[in-house]
Amino acid sequence: xxxxxxxxxxxxxxxxxxxxxxxxxxxxxxxxxxxxxxxxxxxxxxxxxxxxxxxxxxxxxxxxxxxxxxxxxxxxxxxxxxxxxxxxxxxxxxxxxxxxxxxxxxxxxxxxxxxxxxxxxxxxxxxxxxxxxxxxxxxxxxxxxxxxxxxxxxxxxxxxxxxxxxxxxxxxxxxxxxxxxxxxxxxxxxxxxxxxxxxxxxxxxxxxxxxxxxxxxxxxxxxxxxxxxxxxxxxxxxxxxxxxxxxxxxxxxxxxxxxxxxxxxxxxxxxxxxxxxxxxxxxxxxxxxxxxxxxxxxxxxxxxxxxxxxxxxxxxxxxxxxxxxxxxxxxxxxxxxxxxxxxxxxxxxxxxxxxxxxxxxxxxxxxxxxxxxxxxxxxxxxxxxxxxxxxxxxxxxxxxxxxxxxxxxxxxxxxxxxxxxxxxxxxxxxxxxxxxxxxxxxxxxxxxxxxxxxxxxxxxxxxxxxxxxxxxxxxxxxxxxxxxxxxxxxxxxxxxxxxxxxxxxxxxxxxxxxxxxxxxxxxxxxxxxxxxxxxxxxxxxxxxxxxxxxxxxxxxxxxxxxxxxxxxxxxxxxxxxxxxxxxxxxxxxxxx
Amino acid sequence: xxxxxxxxxxxxxxxxxxxxxxxxxxxxxxxxxxxxxxxxxxxxxxxxxxxxxxxxxxxxxxxxxxxxxxxxxxxxxxxxxxxxxxxxxxxxxxxxxxxxxxxxxxxxxxxxxxxxxxxxxxxxxxxxxxxxxxxxxxxxxxxxxxxxxxxxxxxxxxxxxxxxxxxxxxxxxxxxxxxxxxxxxxxxxxxxxxxxxxxxxxxxxxxxxxxxxxxxxxxxxxxxxxxxxxxxxxxxxxxxxxxxxxxxxxxxxxxxxxxxxxxxxxxxxxxxxxxxxxxxxxxxxxxxxxxxxxxxxxxxxxxxxxxxxxxxxxxxxxxxxxxxxxxxxxxxxxxxxxxxxxxxxxxxxxxxxxxxxxxxxxxxxxxx
Numbered sequence: 001x002x003x004x005x006x007x008x009x010x011x012x013x014x015x016x017x018x019x020x021x022x023x024x025x026x027x028x029x030x031x032x033x034x035x036x037x038x039x040x041x042x043x044x045x046x047x048x049x050x051x052x053x054x055x056x057x058x059x060x061x062x063x064x065x066x067x068x069x070x071x072x073x074x075x076x077x078x079x080x081x082x083x084x085x086x087x088x089x090x091x092x093x094x095x096x097x098x099x100x101x102x103x104x105x106x107x108x109x110x111x112x113x114x115x116x117x118x119x120x121x122x123x124x125x126x127x128x129x130x131x132x133x134x135x136x137x138x139x140x141x142x143x144x145x146x147x148x149x150x151x152x153x154x155x156x157x158x159x160x161x162x163x164x165x166x167x168x169x170x171x172x173x174x175x176x177x178x179x180x181x182x183x184x185x186x187x188x189x190x191x192x193x194x195x196x197x198x199x200x201x202x203x204x205x206x207x208x209x210x211x212x213x214x215x216x217x218x219x220x221x222x223x224x225x226x227x228x229x230x231x232x233x234x235x236x237x238x239x240x241x242x243x244x245x246x247x248x249x250x251x252x253x254x255x256x257x258x259x260x261x262x263x264x265x266x267x268x269x270x271x272x273x274x275x276x277x278x279x280x281x282x283x284x285x286x287x288x289x290x291x292x293x294x295x296x297x298x299x300x301x302x303x304x305x306x307x308x309x310x311x312x313x314x315x316x317x318x319x320x321x322x323x324x325x326x327x328x329x330x331x332x333x334x335x336x337x338x339x340x341x342x343x344x345x346x347x348x349x350x351x352x353x354x355x356x357x358x359x360x361x362x363x364x365x366x367x368x369x370x371x372x373x374x375x376x377x378x379x380x381x382x383x384x385x386x387x388x389x390x391x392x393x394x395x396x397x398x399x400x401x402x403x404x405x406x407x408x409x410x411x412x413x414x415x416x417x418x419x420x421x422x423x424x425x426x427x428x429x430x431x432x433x434x435x436x437x438x439x440x441x442x443x444x445x446x447x448x449x450x451x452x453x454x455x456x457x458x459x460x461x462x463x464x465x466x467x468x469x470x471x472x473x474x475x476x477x478x479x480x481x482x483x484x485x486x487x488x489x490x491x492x493x494x495x496x497x498x499x500x501x502x503x504x505x506x507x508x509x510x511x512x513x514x515x516x517x518x519x520x521x522x523x524x525x526x527x528x529x530x531x532x533x534x535x536x537x538x539x540x541x542x543x544x545x546x547x548x549x550x551x552x553x554x555x556x557x558x559x560x561x562x563x564x565x566x567x568x569x570x571x572x573x574x575x576x577x578x579x580x581x582x583x584x585x586x587x588x589x590x591x592x
Numbered sequence: 593x594x595x596x597x598x599x600x601x602x603x604x605x606x607x608x609x610x611x612x613x614x615x616x617x618x619x620x621x622x623x624x625x626x627x628x629x630x631x632x633x634x635x636x637x638x639x640x641x642x643x644x645x646x647x648x649x650x651x652x653x654x655x656x657x658x659x660x661x662x663x664x665x666x667x668x669x670x671x672x673x674x675x676x677x678x679x680x681x682x683x684x685x686x687x688x689x690x691x692x693x694x695x696x697x698x699x700x701x702x703x704x705x706x707x708x709x710x711x712x713x714x715x716x717x718x719x720x721x722x723x724x725x726x727x728x729x730x731x732x733x734x735x736x737x738x739x740x741x742x743x744x745x746x747x748x749x750x751x752x753x754x755x756x757x758x759x760x761x762x763x764x765x766x767x768x769x770x771x772x773x774x775x776x777x778x779x780x781x782x783x784x785x786x787x788x789x790x791x792x793x794x795x796x797x798x799x800x801x802x803x804x805x806x807x808x809x810x811x812x813x814x815x816x817x818x819x820x821x822x823x824x825x826x827x828x829x830x831x832x833x834x835x836x837x838x839x840x841x842x843x844x845x846x847x848x849x850x851x852x853x854x855x856x857x858x859x860x861x862x863x864x865x866x867x868x869x870x871x872x873x874x875x876x877x878x879x880x881x882x883x884x885x886x887x888x889x890x891x892x893x894x895x896x897x898x899x900x901x902x903x904x905x906x907x908x909x910x911x912x913x914x915x916x917x918x919x920x921x922x923x924x925x926x927x928x929x930x931x932x933x934x935x936x937x938x939x940x941x942x943x944x945x946x947x948x949x950x951x952x953x954x955x956x957x958x959x960x
Contacts, residue, residue, distance in 0.1 A: 055952055055955070055956070056956060057952065057955035057956040057959055058955070060959045061955065061959060064959070115824070118824065122828060122830065123765075123813070123828075123830045124828045124829060124830055125828075145813065145814055223817060224817075224821070228770075228809075228812075228815055228958045229958055229959060231772075231955070231958060231959065235772070236955060239772045239773055239774075239951065240951070357847060358827055358847075359824070360827075
């Protein structure tokens, strides 16, 4: 850095510049070009947009896309919130283990995971065969190729995206506030609802927004698990991008989708991390956020105050026992959800040991042949090594750049924060195929197609988005008074950042790093474009292999892919613990 | 704008993004090309391997021209980018007819020099294989497939698409191909089911197609979109009668799956060998294509991978048990229907091709 770090910390807004710069050059310019293209430049008309809306099917699928995304988000929140709560209040060791378990399914390659669901839900799948063998059914239940299966698949993929921001926010909530509420006579549920829940809203908001906008771009899952009707706009866009090279028409459809994402972000508040100001000013919220039930219910709750006061006396005499049963229920629920998350991955792992030549569950015989075929083939191992290197660099870049940006944004005005955040997450909010084309057009200017640097830049764009969202969510609950306190004790800005801010937001940074790594490691669409036929990442090699045959090598590779980031996370965790011990600072939720 | 994706080789929709991958990285190496070289895009996986073993290596041995085989595939967009940037780095491509036709129309493909072909080879090549811009490399088909546990050979079973549509007479779970890409879909089958004669399918009556599809819609359990998907469905015995690429069914039959192919009313599609205009090694490229379409060499290829030769003389040396599994077998080709991709690519006054029109109708139809 040319500017002194001191001045950067005084005007932290500048810290988001690296993120903006990389985004602008590699993505912003080409996307602007695409946008002009969709406006039929240089003549400028709305012809492509008119043509889009002239088709009733497009409008219907647009509504359906929003509906499916909203329902998938709601289910993810309903399931994810209690799990996140459970994780956040676990001991550190258990918490780390649970986080790893939650993230693992996200590491299962999309392809293998989709197959796993077909194997589980299919007409001749695990569940149907089990029920038939038990004599409960005679004809297979229609568990797949319908909307329900789409939700199962989507929620499964999105839950980690919901749970991680929630956990990182919940861990930042001072638990003594709950105890304080209890000591004042609030029953456990009231303490949760009136103290904990409102404080966790930044996590809810960022989790929901992240999940919703990602859902908007889905198409592989609805296409492979849904019925004929269950198309989403991206299904149409992908088919269009595939079947004709009419970029303007494809771009128009993509910008409609982006428009919806923007609309939703505007309604619900784009500022994912609204830092509480020194005076504890209420975070600025979006239009609908202000109407969230918490506020309404609080008002209703006021009327019950006298009754509650009489309750309190009774409660005082038997403190502490009431929370046990919900606690067990919570643990049971979290266990079930984690089973749901892990099951397809387990199916993939088991299938990888198949002795047959097909993906089947349970395998008719067991063997290590598919692992042998992986390790004995340099094209597989070479691709794996390429992917690991790329993902590691991407994780490093994206985490540093994204955390700086998130830090800067948390110190910015809400308007600027909203706008910049929106900008930074565009690469993950618009259909991946459009991102791929835009990035391609950007990289080709610098002759970076087919180079590792090109792929790293392409992956970093999306990875920054994940890092920014997750770190911002953590920063939202960060009490800036701690920094002032440190400064008042004569700590310099750098020292304050290193000793106070950084340790407190480290869980968020770590989460961001994991997602950045995974984003790169599993990416196939953008890579296929910018690899220029000369670089083979692991997912690309998998695609190439699968064009002709589906053999369980894919399952073996998918199993190994799950393993690798887990090792990586454990390594980081060990580092983190050592670092924490040195800093002797609590990480927020460790005092339980 | 025609549809180009070749899903026989493609697995999933997102892989289609590869259709847009380009080759500038190869460009840098292109300068090193010598005169005695030809750069051939041979496709990935077993297909690429078969191309290398049957054509690339023997061609090198015979002519001394070095073949650089690139195990990838090309789509229209890539040709387009090569042509527009003037950066042609490939001498021979293997592309689907849906991609070849518009490329040829835009003048992006060299004319094939048929003067270097021996008369008996030209005679053996099926008519649609010999185009000014390319020579068919291989032929495959969309066929009806029976589950032999439901429809064994000794019992009545649907023998044509009209009978496939007859759910009263032949009850059972049905699977059909999705029409989301427009250029490939159950269109011809629907018209055949409605009684349109095979030689009157084109130009297709789109209203009639969807009227026919309306009838079968409630009985179709799944509309598959990728080759691997239909392969898995056939493997899992989910359906009683379905349609599939012949190659995907062939793989399973070789593995002993209880399915059988009905070659009647098979729908033929094919790939071309073609030369991108501006190729640095046109002469060698012409020689390579001539070599790769000889009956003897196609015979070797067909025995490596179950794709039908375009030179029917190849069947003279292909063992009968293998030949019987190929789409262009002389017994099958006469009762098959060649796809007319030119019709799919025809653009109307509104700027939409017939394939685009099919996509729009399909999108409306599925959401109803």
